[in-house]
Amino acid sequence: MDIAKGSVVIAKAGRDKGKAFAVTEVLDARTVLIADGKSRKLERPKRKNVIHLQMTGTTADCVTTNRQLRIFLKNFQNHEA
Numbered sequence: 001m002d003i004a005k006g007s008v009v010i011a012k013a014g015r016d017k018g019k020a021f022a023v024t025e026v027l028d029a030r031t032v033l034i035a036d037g038k039s040r041k042l043e044r045p046k047r048k049n050v051i052h053l054q055m056t057g058t059t060a061d062c063v064t065t066n067r068q069l070r071i072f073l074k075n076f077q078n079h080e081a
Contacts, residue, residue, distance in 0.1 A: 003050055006061045013052040020073045022060045037069030
């Protein structure tokens, strides 16, 4: 499964371990930028190595604001639990 812009991922390592994020940009084959709309806003996404991310198969294509992203990821995590 390929990581693409809008993909929802779960962090497998680091202080963000277990949290859901959306990929905001693919920098190269190994690095992406991720945001969650709260601690990591769309304006200042976190750089993350793809080996530290777990793909979920869900996409957040229609999200354009931090509020929409927070709500989408909250609903996603409630649905997964």
